[in-house]
Every structure is written in structure tokens, then in C-alpha cells.
Amino acid sequence: MSPQPSSRTPPGERPAAPDRLPIAVVDNHCHLDIDRDGSPGLGVTQALAAAAAVGVDRVVQIGCEVESARWTVKVVDEHPSLLGGVALHPNEIPGLAVSGELAGQLAEIEQLAQHPRVRVIGETGLDYFRTGTEGVPAQQDAFRWHIDLAKRTGKALQIHDRDAHEDVLRILSEEGVPDRTVLHCFSGDLSMARRAVELGLMLSFSGTVTFKNGHRLRDALAVTPLTHLLVETDAPYLTPHPYRGATNASYLVPLTVRSMAGTLNTDVPTLCAALSANSERVYGPWS
Numbered sequence: 001m002s003p004q005p006s007s008r009t010p011p012g013e014r015p016a017a018p019d020r021l022p023i024a025v026v027d028n029h030c031h032l033d034i035d036r037d038g039s040p041g042l043g044v045t046q047a048l049a050a051a052a053a054v055g056v057d058r059v060v061q062i063g064c065e066v067e068s069a070r071w072t073v074k075v076v077d078e079h080p081s082l083l084g085g086v087a088l089h090p091n092e093i094p095g096l097a098v099s100g101e102l103a104g105q106l107a108e109i110e111q112l113a114q115h116p117r118v119r120v121i122g123e124t125g126l127d128y129f130r131t132g133t134e135g136v137p138a139q140q141d142a143f144r145w146h147i148d149l150a151k152r153t154g155k156a157l158q159i160h161d162r163d164a165h166e167d168v169l170r171i172l173s174e175e176g177v178p179d180r181t182v183l184h185c186f187s188g189d190l191s192m193a194r195r196a197v198e199l200g201l202m203l204s205f206s207g208t209v210t211f212k213n214g215h216r217l218r219d220a221l222a223v224t225p226l227t228h229l230l231v232e233t234d235a236p237y238l239t240p241h242p243y244r245g246a247t248n249a250s251y252l253v254p255l256t257v258r259s260m261a262g263t264l265n266t267d268v269p270t271l272c273a274a275l276s277a278n279s280e281r282v283y284g285p286w287s
Helices: 044-053 066-078 090-099 102-112 133-153 165-175 190-198 215-222 250-264 268-283
Strands: 025-030 056-063 082-086 118-127 156-162 181-183 202-205 229-231
Touching (some): 025 229, 025 268, 044 250, 056 118, 066 082, 066 102, 066 118, 090 102, 090 118, 090 133, 102 133, 118 133, 118 165, 133 156, 133 165, 156 165, 165 190, 190 202, 190 215, 215 250, 229 250, 229 268, 250 268
Parallel strands (some): 025 056, 118 156, 156 181, 202 229
16 A cells, blocks of 8 residues: 555655556546646656556647647657647637737647547637636637537547636537537536536546535536546646645546545446546547
8 A cells, every 4th residue: 555645745746656546547638748836747758657557547638729739749649648639728819819810820720630649629618717808709709619620520529617617508508519528627516517417528527526625526526427427637737635736647646536436435446447438438549
């Protein structure tokens, strides 16, 4: 057994690796190209090796602006355990619209999305936390564009939703939900979880579901069928308890998986098997 983790990680040190999962799962959403608060990342090869050592043997790398999307297309060709996603993040949209660069960057995202190991259009969606009312129309138009791109390419859609639950579900209903659609880092309540399942959406839970104040998320998780569940890090952010605030990485997924199993009152192997099968159903095979 691994030593009992401390709730505090010394500055510059990484959380200890958790016990290996009995069945390998997928980190459904991470950003290997982003360093958190200036802290150096593990590096792609080391990050993937550390994850595989604890039973996280496949990862979805998300590029959410043009430079990141270009990097994603390059790195998924170099690492068989990676698949990719490309999009313009909703927080990027208003500024690009004002500068006149939006159309050109969307065109490049569409081109990058043709790569066979890019299996995701995302993260796209709505973020009303950092965007004022003047930026909402551009965000909504870009969200609709990404939904259409997912349908035209036959790729999965990953949705970023921050303080915009009602508009996200409304626009999905108006446009028609793509066959494989994921609410990345699900942040809604029990009612939204039920509505999302009715629409056929997959709910991806991150380390936030382990937080001490995450009761609402755990209530939502508890009513979500195993067939609609995914797990993610959103690394380098949203590190699960007891390491909240430290730099996140895919090797910490087992902490979230075991917390989810407790909330669902199911055994860890059963949950792992469901998470793995769901990921392959949404994204296709990694090989």
C-alpha cells in the first residue's frame, strides 16, 4: 500500500503516486502543454509514464487555442497513448471577434481537426464567469460553430460550461446534440445531471468531485448511470483531495476514481471497467 498522503505537499514537490487501479482507465481531458503558476510540468513522456504506472494508460490531450491545437496535433503523433482535441476555448472568442481574427482561427481549427488522431472538437462551450455580457453573443455563435464541426467531422464534442448551464443545454437542444457529447469537468447539480443524461450526454467528473465542499457534485454523480460517466484531471488544474492546490497530472486520476466509487456505492473494478469502455465508445480505439 502507498503511504497515507498528506493534505499538504511541500513547495516544489509533487503529490505521491496513489495505488494502482485494478483496471486501466482514461484521463478524458488534460492540458500537457500548460504549466501551472510557473511550476514546471513533468514533461509529456514522464507524465504519461507516471500515469500508466498507476493504471491510467490512455489520455486525451486538449488544445484550446490555435498554438495549443497545433502542438496537440504534433504530440498525438509521437505518443500512442494520446488522442487529441482541438477548439477555441470560449474565453478566447470575444477578443478574437473584436480583433477580426476569429474567422481565420476557426478555419485553422477545422483544418487541424481533420487529423485522424484528433478525436475531439473541444473544449468549446460557454464561460460567463470571465466574459461580460458584451462577449456572450460571440461565444454562443462560436459554440454553435463547434457543434456543427463535430457533426460534420463525426468527432466527439467536449463542452466547457462555467456559470452557463441553461444556455449550454438550450443551445445543444436547438442545434441537436452530436452523437458523442461530453460535459467536461461537470459542474452542475443533480437536476442538471438528470437533464444531461436525458439528452444522451456523457458527464466527465474531475477532482472537484472529491473536494470537501463538493456535496452538490457528489449528488449529481450519484444519479448518473455508469454508462454516462467519464473521469478527467483537467491537469494541471483541479487537483483532487487531499492535494487540492497542488499541480495536477494524470497519475492522480486514481484518487478521483476511488472517490467516485464511494459516492456511487460500487466497487472500483466495476467503475474502472465502465470508465474504460465509455471512453473507447466515445473516442474510439487508441491503437
